[in-house]
Amino acid sequence: MMPNRLINEKSPYLKQHASNPVDWYPWSKEAFEKAIKEDKPIFLSIGYSTCHWCHVMEKESFEDKEIAEILNENFVSIKVDREERPDIDSIYMNVCMMMTGRGGWPLTIFMTPDKRPFYAGTYFPKEGSYTRIGLKELLLNISKLWKEDRKKLLDRAEVVVDHLKKLSEKSSEEKLTENITEMLYQKLKDIFDPYYGGFGRRPKFPVPHNLLFLMRYHYSTGKENSIEMVKHTLTNMRLGGIHDHIGYGFHRYSTDERWFLPHFEKMLYDQATLLMAYTEAFQITGESLYKQTVEEIIQYLTRNMLSPEGGFYSAEDADSEGEEGKFYVWSYDELKEIVEDIDLFEDIFGITQEGNYREEHTGRPTGKNILYMRKTLTDISKETGISEEKLSLKISNWRKKLFSERKKRVHPLKDTKILTDWNGLVIAGLSKASVINPEYIKIAKNTADFILSKMKTKNGTVFHRYKDGDADIDGFLSDYSYLVWGLIELYQHSFEEKYLIEAVELTDKMIKHFWDKKGGFYDTPDFGEELIVRPKEGYDGAIPSGNSVAVYNLFRLYRITGNTEYRDRALKTIEFFAEKIKSIPSGYSMMILGFDFYIRDGKDIVISGKDFLQVEKILKQTFDPYRTVVIKKDESLNNLIPHLREIPVKERSEVYICENFSCGLPLTDIEEISEKLIRKS
Missing domain, CATH: 3.40.30.10 (Glutaredoxin)
Known part of the structure; x- marks a missing residue:
């Protein structure tokens, strides 16, 4: 045919x-x-x-x-x-x-x-x-x-x-007040699953921006329940079948409440946003499981999803050979042939001879097993009397053998198009994860450089999709807002000025081509194709909306640059969506996270001087979601950030802690700097 x-x-x-x-x-x-x-x-x-x-x-x-x-x-x-x-x-x-x-x-x-x-x-x-x-x-x-x-x-x-x-029309004049963060916390608490973690019933999606909000709520209020919800969710996801215990990374969602039976496709945006959540959880708790999960997600991304040019591919299919999940599941006999200590393996990973993966409608065993960990290594160690170190080594050896065997199977289809918005999320996730391993910032920079060189036009706008050497489709709001998010995080963790400059330039393009004078941003540019309506979305689904991320970016850039236009447009966007936010706060958790950044008293730190590595090391020791950092190495950022003009550049680093764009006396003593910057819990 x-x-x-x-x-x-x-x-x-x-x-x-x-x-x-x-x-x-x-x-x-x-x-x-x-x-x-x-x-x-x-x-x-x-x-x-x-x-x-x-x-x-x-x-x-x-x-x-x-x-x-x-x-x-x-x-x-x-x-x-x-x-x-x-x-x-x-x-x-x-x-x-x-x-x-x-x-x-x-x-x-x-x-x-x-x-x-x-x-x-x-x-x-x-x-x-x-x-x-x-x-x-x-x-x-x-x-x-x-x-x-x-x-x-x-x-x-x-x-x-x-x-x-x-x-897309504004229905009323509304404003948010500070109690919206309490309203969202209470709503998330109401819909939280105390048994398995996550929010709501099946199907259950990761929704990492809910967790990012709760970690900030914990930081600002000290309420332990908020961080416990995060820990319970991230731990159960990491142990569950939604996590690929052999090849790493996370599947798109769980079809059941307990994170056991996934819908097997793997999406780039899930890996990116979960990177952020697990990194921040590690910063707060110090739990090694979260650090390990970050390292494994990045191993999956760089092995399976990274193009030779530096961009990340979009997704891997749920199906192979016409059957959902076939690549990922195992028969008992297969496992028995490959791993030693099958009884211990069975105890750890919940496999059965008839298969733990049952038909959805009949409940009959399929003969296939999904690997999931019944308990944490600490609990298994207590049950078995085997040390966590030995258990970890055994699991690592089993994984290598199973990974090698699984490589021989027909692999799911990989969607090799590269999307600007999803790559922006990966840049943000990798940049954050550099507090765990500084090598990750190199990957983030490589991806950002690829996007900026291949998917940005001469007039400063961006394309949405790159495939086989061809960049095409005018960028959408999410392309600008997600990429700017990534570039802000990249600057905050690499301090290379060009990424902050690019973030500001792209934000200005976004305002020029997407802004609605009624408030908020359209999803499509003013030079895009005319459709039956020009959509404008604020609701946060599996990933945040372009408007929600734009609000977060605008408030951060306002604090960094002092440009009040960014603050005013962010507030007007919130005002446009305020009625909906109040009625369904859990549907706007990322936008509330942005508003929360605005209303909190955060430190704006300026480090002047070329020898800033010692101070940078101190900053990486603590989780502070309301902090911004600018390094003045020379005069190149003066036009972008006018209040930097008053700060001299010296060989020895000086640290200025600023509020309302007014900076205090410089600090030079490293112990005093550490005392001021590291928050005591």
Whole structure:
């Protein structure tokens, strides 16, 4: 069969569908012109390359000649990679949520040739059942309505678009007060799972920004319960099946409450944000398990996800050989052949002869095992009488053997596109993790340099996607805000001025092209493609929204530079979303984290002089989420940070502790500096 148009696309997800008998179009002017010319509705299918149910729907329907004939005759069919076009996905996912009360991928939309949706859903099997309609029946019904009762569909589309427009309109004048942090803490406490950690019931996502907030809340209030929630969650995730005990890294989410049965795909953004959470938890608690987890995530990232050019790939699939999780699970007999001390291995990793991985609907054993640790090494050591050191050595030896054996299997598909926003998160995570190993800052710098050289345009804007030497797709709000987050962290841990300068320049571009005078930032630039609405999202899902991260960045840059425009735009963004924040604080935890940074009394530290390594070492000894640090090595930052002009540069480092952009007398004695900078718990 001749491939369809998707064969010419860069997206691995679109290329997966290039051999379908469906006459697919990418999202393009050509597709909509064809729909207008032939007077056909649009069938829009949105997914991503590592999505299990996207694979299922492709196999059942899009590879099926009968379905293809119906689609080709009655519709213009468009495929979209949600990771390439988060703007399109955001709009039509909101449609699906409005129409059905739920969302997910694959996302299935029926719409007019002018992009107005009138029917939405997610996965549809080819043939229906008593409980749900099948795709074949749905296609025939909608085709009939389009021909015989189109007004009904058009009226429905009009209502949907009106609702969409209202989502991005400001509904009231609100302001946040300091008690919003207490409200969020209480809400997280209410939905916290005291047995297994995490928030809510299954499916259970990591949501690291909740943990980042709780660690700051603990720092500012001293409430032990907040750090205990963090520790309980991070420990149980690290022990659970959501963690890959053989190859490292974390799967996307757990289908059960106890972090045992994962949805097996691995996403770059999860590794990045979990790096931040585990690093900060280690700084606060000193627990070696968290440090080890940071080191393992980075080992996974650099081994599996790092491109030769320096950017990180997007994801690894859940499926291999057409079966979800096949790469990751083990039969008892396989394990018995590979590891010695199978009884001890069984005790530690919870495996059984019939398999601990059961069928979802029947509960029958599958004969396969997911590796998870029943308890911490400390507890296992107490039970078995074997020292933690010996247990750790045994586990390390087992892991090496199993890793070597697993390498022989068919590997899941890797999505090798490089996204600016997700790489920004990795830069932030690696920079933070450099307090554990200074070598990590080199990886972060390498990635930042790649993004800034290959994905930034001559006029200072950024592209969203890089693949096979080609940078394309105008950057979205998340590309700017996540990358700026990464660059701020990179400056705070490397003190190379160019990264702070880039962060400020990109922030100014973001304000120029994304700012809404009503408050907040649009998800798309003012020079981008015109869609049925211009989306503006503040809600924090599995990862924070672009607006939430923008708020955090703006408050930090305000404290670093003294530029009040950054503070004012951050406050106006919060004001725009304030009503929603108050009604669902747990849905805006990253934005509240940014506001929390603003309202706390943090130290703004200026180190003047070329010999700053001793002071830098002191700074890395303590977790202080409200601190900013600037190093004045020469006069190069004076224009960016005007209050630096008053501070002379000397050979011997002097430390200034500043508040409200006014600095105290310089400190030169290293013991006094240590006393002032290291917080006593």
